[in-house]
Amino acid sequence: MRRAKIQLLDKFTGTLEENDFGYTFQYSNEYLALPDAVPISLSLPLTPQPYTDKRLFPFFDGLIPEGWLLDIAEQTWKLDPRDRMGLLLACCRDCIGAVSVLREGVLSEQ
DSSP: OEEEEEEETTEEEEEEEEETTEEEEEEOHHHHHSTTOOOSBTTBOSOSSOEEESSOOHHHHTTSOOHHHHHHHHHHHTOOTTOHHHHHHHHOTTOSSSEEEEETTOOOOO
8 A cells, every 4th residue: 555645735635545446535634624725636626535446546647747757757766657656656746736746754845
């Protein structure tokens, strides 16, 4: 099982987990209680219930680089291109946009 902390503009929003059954994303209760909380994606509206799927959610899959940048990441970190969670954890700590994916236990740099 692998887990990632998801941040939006340096605010912890929730966790993404990969397990034997697929993937789960859940917003944190603290984030949901914020008056200015916004969803990380239109496909993942704010809700206290977890989202589950057998495949990595398209929003997160879309954060993974493509083309030559993906080739460099795969070669540098010796990652399997089918290991979408591994690629997400390796490549998306500081990706383009407002969302960051951090390995659980890693604090954001502010």
